[in-house]
Amino acid sequence: MAEEKVKIEFYPLDIDYDSKGVISLFGKRVNGRKIIVRDNGFKFHFYILGENLDDIRKRLEFIELPNVNYQVLRTEMCKMNFFDKPVDALKVYVNHPAAARYIQQEFDGIQIKEADINLGKKYLIEKNITPLFLCAAEGYLTRIKNVEVLENAKVNAVEDKIVENLKIFAVDIEVYGFTGSFENVKEPIISIAIKGDGFDKVLTWREFSGKPDYAEILENESEMLKRFVEIIKEDMPDYIVGYYSDGFDFPYLKARADKLNVRLNLGLDNSELKVRYGIGNKARIIGIPHIDVCKFVKTTMDESLKLDAYDLNSVSKELLKESKHEMTLEEINNAWDNHDLEKLCKYNLQDAYLCLEIFKKIKENLHELVRLIGISPFELARLSYGQLVENYLIKRASEFNEIIENKPPNHEIAERRLDTYQGAFVMEPKPGLYDDVVMLDYRSLYPSIIVSKNISPSTLNKNKGNKTPAILIGNKENVYYFDDNRKAFIPSIIQEIITRRQRIKEILRNDPDDPILKARSYALKTLANSAYGMFGFFGARYYSRECAESITAFGRDCIQKTIERAREDGFNVVYSDTDSIALVLGDKHLKDAEGFLARVNKELPEFMELEFERYYSRGIFVGKKGNTRGAKKKYALIDGKGNFKIVGFETVRKDWSLIAREVQKRVLETILREGRHENALVYVKEMIAKINNKEIENKKMVILTQLKMDIDEYRQIGPHVAVAKKLREQGFEVRSGSLIRFIIQDGKGMIRDKAVIPEMCKKGCYDSEYYVNNQVIPSVQKIFEIFDVNLEDSENEQKSLGEF
DNA sequence: AAGCTACGGGG
DNA sequence: GTGTACGTAGCTT
Numbered sequence: 001m002a003e004e005k006v007k008i009e010f011y012p013l014d015i016d017y018d019s020k021g022v023i024s025l026f027g028k029r030v031n032g033r034k035i036i037v038r039d040n041g042f043k044f045h046f047y048i049l050g051e052n053l054d055d056i057r058k059r060l061e062f063i064e065l066p067n068v069n070y071q072v073l074r075t076e077m078c079k080m081n082f083f084d085k086p087v088d089a090l091k092v093y094v095n096h097p098a099a100a101r102y103i104q105q106e107f108d109g110i111q112i113k114e115a116d117i118n119l120g121k122k123y124l125i126e127k128n129i130t131p132l133f134l135c136a137a138e139g140y141l142t143r144i145k146n147v148e149v150l151e152n153a154k155v156n157a158v159e160d161k162i163v164e165n166l167k168i169f170a171v172d173i174e175v176y177g178f179t180g181s182f183e184n185v186k187e188p189i190i191s192i193a194i195k196g197d198g199f200d201k202v203l204t205w206r207e208f209s210g211k212p213d214y215a216e217i218l219e220n221e222s223e224m225l226k227r228f229v230e231i232i233k234e235d236m237p238d239y240i241v242g243y244y245s246d247g248f249d250f251p252y253l254k255a256r257a258d259k260l261n262v263r264l265n266l267g268l269d270n271s272e273l274k275v276r277y278g279i280g281n282k283a284r285i286i287g288i289p290h291i292d293v294c295k296f297v298k299t300t301m302d303e304s305l306k307l308d309a310y311d312l313n314s315v316s317k318e319l320l321k322e323s324k325h326e327m328t329l330e331e332i333n334n335a336w337d338n339h340d341l342e343k344l345c346k347y348n349l350q351d352a353y354l355c356l357e358i359f360k361k362i363k364e365n366l367h368e369l370v371r372l373i374g375i376s377p378f379e380l381a382r383l384s385y386g387q388l389v390e391n392y393l394i395k396r397a398s399e400f401n402e403i404i405e406n407k408p409p410n411h412e413i414a415e416r417r418l419d420t421y422q423g424a425f426v427m428e429p430k431p432g433l434y435d436d437v438v439m440l441d442y443r444s445l446y447p448s449i450i451v452s453k454n455i456s457p458s459t460l461n462k463n464k465g466n467k468t469p470a471i472l473i474g475n476k477e478n479v480y481y482f483d484d485n486r487k488a489f490i491p492s493i494i495q496e497i498i499t500r501r502q503r504i505k506e507i508l509r510n511d512p513d514d515p516i517l518k519a520r521s522y523a524l525k526t527l528a529n530s531a532y533g534m535f536g537f538f539g540a541r542y543y544s545r546e547c548a549e550s551i552t553a554f555g556r557d558c559i560q561k562t563i564e565r566a567r568e569d570g571f572n573v574v575y576s577d578t579d580s581i582a583l584v585l586g587d588k589h590l591k592d593a594e595g596f597l598a599r600v601n602k603e604l605p606e607f608m609e610l611e612f613e614r615y616y617s618r619g620i621f622v623g624k625k626g627n628t629r630g631a632k633k634k635y636a637l638i639d640g641k642g643n644f645k646i647v648g649f650e651t652v653r654k655d656w657s658l659i660a661r662e663v664q665k666r667v668l669e670t671i672l673r674e675g676r677h678e679n680a681l682v683y684v685k686e687m688i689a690k691i692n693n694k695e696i697e698n699k700k701m702v703i704l705t706q707l708k709m710d711i712d713e714y715r716q717i718g719p720h721v722a723v724a725k726k727l728r729e730q731g732f733e734v735r736s737g738s739l740i741r742f743i744i745q746d747g748k749g750m751i752r753d754k755a756v757i758p759e760m761c762k763k764g765c766y767d768s769e770y771y772v773n774n775q776v777i778p779s780v781q782k783i784f785e786i787f788d789v790n791l792e793d794s795e796n797e798q799k800s801l802g803e804f
Numbered sequence: 805a806a807g808c809t810a811c812g813g814g815g
Numbered sequence: 816g817t818g819t820a821c822g823t824a825g826c827t828t
Contacts, residue, residue: 118816178815187815248814276817294813311813329815384820407816539818650824653811705810716808716827739815751826774825 007138008150010035011163012131013238014268014287015120015376020069021096023123025155026268026287027135028163029148034236036149036269036287037137042123043073046100046115047403048090048107053077056107057090063106070099082113082403084458084488089113089403113403117394124374125395127155131376132367134161146233147268162367169237170195170356173249174348176336181737185255188221190336191344192228195352196237202345203227210342214349225253225262232266232288239289239377240266243312243355246292246382250283251275282382289377291366293359296381300369300388300526301362316354319361325350330699364519372523385530386537392527393493393542400489405541416538421549422472424578425556427563429621429635431786433671434574434584437637438593439613441580442558444498447528448607449554451495455535456488457544468550469557480550490531490542497528498607555579562600562610569596575621575635580613590615614639618672622782634782638672650779659700660775663687667780677787684780684791691771694764698743701766702758707738719744719755727757744770 010027017023021044025037048056057075065071074093079086094100100115114122129135139153174191191204200214203224207217218224232240242249254275257264264273268287275283283290298310307314313324325347327335335344370380373391383391397404408416442448449455453466461481470477501524508517534540536548555578563573563581571593575582583593593612600610616637634648646668650656663684670680690696705720711728714721720740727734734740743761747754751774754767777791784791 116816173815175815242814244813246813252815292813298813309812332815410817413818648823650811653824655811655825708809714809718809718826720810778825 004140005138006141006150007136008035009134009136009158010037011134012037012129013163013376014289014378015124015131016269016286017119017123019096021119023120024269024287025129025135025137028238030134032165034147034268034287036144036147037135037139037153037155038149038151039123039137039153039155041152041154042119042126043093044095044097044119044122045091045093046097047080047113048092048103048110049082049087049113049403050107050110053088053090056110059107060090060092060103063103065099065102066105067098067102069096070102071095072099072103079401080403081401081489083405084402084456084486087403113406116407117404121375121391121394125398127157129155129157130371130374132163132370134158134163145270147236162371163238166238166363167235168196168239168241168356168359169199169232169235170241170243170352170359171245171249172242172348172352172355173252174332174344175252177333178252178739181735182251182255183735183737185252185259186733189224189252189256190332191341191348192224193345193348193352194228194231195349195356196235197356199235200349201231202349204341204345206336206339206341208339208341212342212345215341215345221256222260222262225257225260225264228253229262229264229266236268237288239291239359240285241291241293241355241359243351243358244292244294245290246282246295250290251281254283284378289381291359291377291381293355293362296366297358297362299384300381301365312351312354315358320354320357322354322357324354328699364515365522368516368519368523369526371520372527384537385526385533386540387530387534388527389530389534390541393490396493397489400492402489407541408539408543413538416543416545419545421536421545421552422556423552425559425576426578427573427576427581429575429582431622431782432574432620433675433677433786434572434619434621435617435675436585437574437616437619438583438585438590439580439616440583440593440597440610441613442562443609443611444525444528445555445558445579445608446532446551447494447498448605448609449551449558450531451491451498451607452605453550453554454482454484454488454491455547455550456482456490457542457547459483459486459488459491460544460546468553471549471553473549480546482550494528494531495607497524500524501528558608565600566596569599571596574619582619616640616645618675620668620671620783620786622786636668636672638669642673644669644672654704656779657701657703657771657775659687659691659696659771660779662700663776664779664783667783671783677784677789681784681787681789684776684784688772688776691776692768694766694768696766696771698758698761698763698766701743701761701771702741703743705740705742707734707736707740710736717752719752722752723755723757744774 008029010029012025012027014026023039023042027035029035060072060075063072072092072094076091078089078091080089097115097119100112104112135155136158137150137153137155139150142149142151172193173189175187176190177187191202194201202215203218205218205220205224218227254273266273266285271286273285294310297315307318316322327347332344335341366377366381370377374395375391394404459482461483463481465481465483468480470479501521504517504521532551534542535544559576563576566573566583572584572586573581574584597610597612616639619635619637621635636646638644649664667680671677707724711724719742723740723742724734741758742755743758744754744767745756745761745765746767781791
């Protein structure tokens with residue numbers, strides 16, 4: 001180790017800690033080089049609540065814990081708050097959070113708090129360090145391989161200056177004949193694209209003609225994986241991003257690397273890629289934040305995008321106005337078989353390019369959330385709504401002298417999950433096609449309720465304060481009260497978030513395109529909106545069913561009153577969901593809707609506001625199947641510029657044939673564009689005739705369904721299980737996770753008896769009746785019911801016409 | 805009608 | 816430090 005002490009400045013990008021409680025900050029120096037800063041001087045603390053704290057304190061001074069690795073370093077008595085009530089607490093400093101577990105075992109009847117807060121998180125809070133923002137460190141410089149390490153470092157935040165010139169690499173892989181499983185994967189990775197600014201690379205392992213400059217051909221798949229690792233280690237990106245890369249690319253890379261005995265030691269500290277499979281899966285590269293762009297967009301940007309589908313193409317079209325190159329799975333496999341990889345390389349690189357560009361668009365949003373909440377970008381990009389605000393509360397708690405409540409134990413989570421309550425009001429729409437639809441919505445409805453009613457577990461009261469509307473609990477009506485005399489910690493923080501956002505919006509009024517302020521405003525909005533989710537989330541520290549159901553009760557009351565008022569003013573309210581209402585103008589004009597808005601806002605309490613969301617020239621609201629009442633959350637709209645917004649229709653699901661999805665989409669768009677259904681009906685009839693005349697290609701008839709269990713576990717044999725059995729008989733390996741493709745063929749018996757592998761189905765041998773009656777008609781039936789057109793009748797008519 | 809099973813993202 | 820999201824719909828029994 002070097003002797004001389006050095007002082008450096010750096011931006012932390014990632015954080016980790018080891019079993020000894022040594023913190024590693026992985027960052028980028030101001031000179032651009034990577035550095036690992038190790039701090040072994042952090043003392044973790046937690047609190048003990050209970051009786052006889054002085055006695056406990058004395059015993060703790062001399063205690064030897066059963067596990068000698070863990071020690072008590074220091075204790076002190078302090079006056080704190082817990083759920084906004086003053087408490088005496090014993091603050092205990094230890095060398096590692098795991099020590100708390102042993103202390104809990106030594107003392108009966110004590111409550112240990114905050115020992116379940118991640119060590120790294122606590123470090124950042126205590127040191128007031130925000131990832132991505134400038135820090136200084138003093139320590140001894142060494143290196144691991146080609147990365148500088150600062151040992152025994154003292155670290156402190158310097159100023160509110162965010163990292164710049166980030167080097168971002170987007171990664172995308174292509175696979176030959178993927179079956180859907182990550183266990184014992186036999187199908188190779190055929191190419192890997194890496195895209196950065198001014199950096200284009202596609203790795204593959206088969207020669208082909210027309211090789212672009214950016215393509216590099218390796219000996220075999222193993223060599224390709226090794227080259228991938230080498231590139232990452234040489235170029236050392238600050239971010240690695242992918243699309244659905246937590247769920248596909250990195251798990252697959254890991255699976256193949258394991259199989260081929262290749263080490264994916266991508267970590268800045270040379271550690272291996274860590275992958276957690278299943279729900280909540282994530283791929284972690286220590287030291288280099290990996291962001292699954294799809295996951296972040298879906299969970300955190302959902303509010304502003306409101307897309308019906310989050311595949312790469314849809315998101316690219318929405319955010320970039322660019323598309324994926326077209327290439328089917330079959331074409332990808334054929335390209336590999338035929339050594340014809342030019343198009344594949346372009347396709348692969350384009351996907352990586354789109355992912356990179358999407359990330360650049362949403363980067364500020366991620367960074368503003370990091371800045372607010374103060375956790376690493378890797379962690380932040382994977383937080384659910386409820387966890388966002390929880391982490392923020394943890395960060396802010398000390399200002400309120402608050403001790404943070406523990407995470408619930410598993411048995412309590414299980415109980416909470418069963419404890420359901422009434423949610424938001426969703427109006428059943430009157431099915432129909434409407435002209436001039438105006439959407440209005442409440443700005444941050446739930447957070448504003450939390451603030452104006454002072455909702456918090458600590459203010460929940462038996463009989464005085466802010467009274468909720470009647471809530472049905474079990475079979476009797478009940479009300480809750482929330483103390484309105486004292487400000488509680490949670491509503492205070494939410495109020496501050498709302499106020500900060502209002503101030504930023506003020507500034508934005510003069511400079512509406514400032515990207516940072518826009519992102520900041522959005523981050524604050526996201527944070528405020530997640531407070532309700534936290535109360536209702538069974539895994540949350542501050543879960544409170546009473547708070548959650550009070551919020552929704554106030555919300556229902558508010559939106560229902562708004563609907564009534566709109567009706568009194570002569571508007572036709574066709575739909576409403578949670579915090580929004582859809583008005584049909586009819587004889588009225590936009591001005592009238594604006595007037596209504598102004599009148600409502602005049603009467604609202606301080607933090608609440610109804611806003612003009614958007615004007616749509618037309619909208620379709622459809623009914624539920626076999627039900628004359630409207631379906632919830634199922635509508636399609638077209639705005640003045642011809643942009644469609646399709647919500648809740650099956651147009652995107654792969655367990656529907658392409659023909660059904662195509663027809664449904666085209667029908668919705670035709671009716672919205674033309675304002676009448678006649679042409680759409682002609683189109684459907686044409687398509688039905690084409691199906692009946694066997695004019696549709698087989699590939700549009702393919703249905704994809706994944707096996708979720710091994711074949712023999714199925715108690716109920718659906719079509720995909722029947723096909724899987726046939727595949728097994730033919731010697732194909734089929735197991736849980738396999739994706740089964742099939743076509744329903746002409747024949748007798750149940751649907752499963754007619755399901756065959758697409759390759760077995762000769763041209764035109766598909767079961768027209770099935771595709772007409774079970775695919776195409778059901779996909780558009782509900783739409784045509786609006787116009788009193790029953791497709792089954794017209795289909796019979798068509799048939800009889802055809803027979804003559 | 806009830807029970808079972810699938811969808812999302814990726815290839 | 817861990818979990819099979821969750822609301823909706825088709826097919827079989």
